[in-house]
Amino acid sequence: MEDDYDDDEPFIYRLNDNGTGPGLLIKICAERGWRLYQGYSGGEEKWNLWWRTSAFPAACYKALGDWQFMNHIPKGGSICRKDSLSRLLRCMRKIYGSIYDFSPPSYHLPLEYAKLVSECARLRRGEEAPGVVWIHKPVAQSQGRGIFLFRSVCEMRCGSAAVVQRYIERPLLIAGYKFDLRLYVCVPGYRPLTAYMYADGLARFGTDKYTLSDIHNPYRHLTNSSLNKTGPRYAECKDRIGSGCKWTLKQVRRALIGRWGVTEWLVWQRIRALVTLTLLAQAAGTPPAKNCFEFYGFDVLLDDTLKPWLIEVNLSPALASDCEADVTVKRPMLHELFDLLGLPMRHTGLALLQGPAQTTCSDDENASLPRPRTTKSPVVSAGRRGTRWRRRRTLPIHCVTLQPPMSDKFIETKEANGGRSSKSSSELSTDNSDEQSPSTASSDPPEEPCRYTTAHRKRLSSAAGSWGNGVRWDRAPGRTGQWVRIFPHVLPHDDQGLSEIAEFGS
Template sequence: MFEECFGEGPFIFRLNDNGAGPLLLTQVCLERGWREYNSENGDHWNLWWRTSGFSVSHHKSLYAWQFINHIPKGSAICRKDNLVRYLRCMKKVYGSIYDFSPDGFNLPLEYTKLAAECSKCRPFTARNDIDLYYEDKPVWICKPVAQSQGRGIFLFRKLSELTYDSNTIVQKYIEKPLLIGGYKFDLRLYVCIPSYHPVTIYLYREGLARFGTDKFSLNDLKNPYRHLTNSSINKCGPGYTEMKDRIGAGCKWTFRQLRRYFQQAGISDWLLWQKISSLIILTLLSHIQQVPQTVNCFEFFGFDVLIDSTLRPWLLEVNLSPALGNDCDADRTVKKPMLHDMFDLLGLPLYNTGLCIYHIWNDDDENKLVEEDQKRAIKPSQAVVNAAGRWRKKHRKMSARSISRSKSANKVTKNNLNQNNLKTYNYTNKWGNGKDWKNAPAEEGGWIRLWPMNSRVNYNNENMSVNSKVKFMVSEVNKFSKVAKEIFKRYPAASECQLNEFLQQKFDLNRDVWIPPI
């Protein structure tokens, strides 16, 4: 049965087109008992992980036992110009709830708007001495659309300092970030989207705080180590190996380390994390209308969020296929368990430590040895095996889309399934391994479901248009944000556990409140 679910032979993973990929990802796949793809395998692979996206034709040709790590049209927000445009449109429609990203301009198209904005910011005195009042001008940050890892980014005050030779965005620079030991930092949060229809969003509990390696100062805009937090830049800086004030050596902390610092510094951060979870949902809602219904594919995003001196979170960008490098202890602490938990969440098999799968197949009940965590691990495996049974005696290959429809047909036997009657029934998009995201688990390992939020509302109403669903979901997130603020203000002396309980009861959450560990 297991072979019918994931194909004959071993579970095979494929990295990019040339077989090259992050070493950490390869290690995790091998630890799960998977085998690496080679050219002799032909089209027999189970998981294809690519840094870049797939064409729609790739998805259409998937078999039930094949999975890819991108959703067609599901990563539009990872282009900086698209993100600025989408969030601006949502802000016009829904108002201040979308005021979590710095104002931006897409160049060259919106150059005149940028010039007009620059001319009215911080007007000069009657003397109009540009050089004398240079430091009174606001700071802008320029980011090339097609670059990543901090390449091509620079800061400027005067419009005459702006130069670009490709599509670029210019945004207002957050001039008062929260500092630790005088160093600027941002947050890298990991988000998994197994489905846009229905909308299903997971956020990992752990993450990374990434620091600049020179102390922050607006007097020196040309030093990237003061202003950019990309680890690909800062690990090459002269201060990377130095023992920095409060930070130590390197440029990364885990969220656990960050929260312990907040605790020591007397910073109450509970509401901050609830604002961040709302920010992530709202960002993803900005582009779901263009994403088609899909199966057997998922998105894995890296959200970069900056915290200012008032503990207000600002979305900087969304990264497609976030870096899975293994440069320091913080990387190893966060990324390896995150990948294992994500593959468990998606229902992908575990061989060499998969005692739960062996236990299901074995009729001998003498080995009921497992502890509580192993018992919980049986549940997804049972779903896999049950799903496999529905494909018994199917000798021809069917696409993942066709199989997902055929499994969910109402009162249809396998003998009368054919291309003509597939349209007769009301189908749901189940995955080839039996995963049904209309019944998404509340958590898996460190992954916590952000959306859907609660059980009191039917978020999958088939009679609602996509626009109506988005409007409804934005209103729900707005209610959630207001309830969280109200609770935080009303119970200033409450512990984190108490605040979580109040929020769960008040908003009828059927999941844990997402907050990093401490």
């Protein structure tokens, strides 16, 4: 995106590649005063937020400007493929032991078909039960398509690549109906890992009562709302559940208040640990990225002992508003998500992104923060004589900036009083970033300053640990609205971290 936007230009959001997307998301963006992307203007992509259902090509990350944000992190979707998630968790369990015992045993077809047959035979010989139930999940399908249950390998229909898991036969029930929890998680970055979970969520019910005597009825065992909407009892007013197939998380807590007891706090801490450990499983393979975030949908199932089990992770959780529960949870969640990320509210011009006025503060007042520069940064021009001053772009900021980001344009001049070339702000930023990332140090000698490219400025800003809008995730807030930070638990300077942790789930 161009560096020199006019202050009156609007905040532009872009949906997928054709401008279509969930109606609720479009409504939220309109409520925030944003405008829909209409195409190219002057050969440059003038958009600020690109929301895409699928992953972005690698070239999009390379061309990302300081004023642009995308809703996917490079390689951030590894845990969203059923086979990849299973492999990552299996590997982590071999290394760290039973702490990763929150996913059912899994087998990848067709590679591990022989292992599955052997395990089925072993369980059949060692148990008096009529047979262990398994669930077959195609790797490349969603919304419950292609999922079925079976007891014998002979009943399994092999097709494309799939994951077969041990079925959780004793789930927690409400009025005889099976349900799982859809929890929303936001990850602004993996280097370092920073993760937030929304305090509210959805419970998705099957529309027929649960029983193992009929494992071929998907409305008894699968909780996907897109599947249960087609069931014959979806609109029927069911016992305690009512019509439809969704509740809010608050409704679930009220319904289970007698069964939770004092263990409710412990259950939610286990769920938080489950989410954090899952994210850590792919953190090592995720490269650093700026101005990118990941919005996950975690599906968690509770068994009758209140132990949480990870079912799957969704890369782009559904944002449809099919029922009242959807609107109750998702509408404030999206608003608070954009607030958390530092994106503007009621924004009609980029001038509203500028930060507070930069004032010189003494070391006694705030010794932990670097002193902001309030003067224009002179840079010697190697290609022309004299001086040339350019308009400094306003600083982008929203709510949690603790350090002003670097300016994107550098001014070329010499000091008139001494005839000496003063040190540029780019060189100062490079000096400050040496301690954090040696790879970002400038290779140019101090006496020969040059104009930095956009890619170089992005590397320097990444070394400073801040986004293009000035948000510092190394000093992430403990809570924004109902988005609660679940990792890291406590920051070195965060005195309220433990209290924020204790609030979650209460």
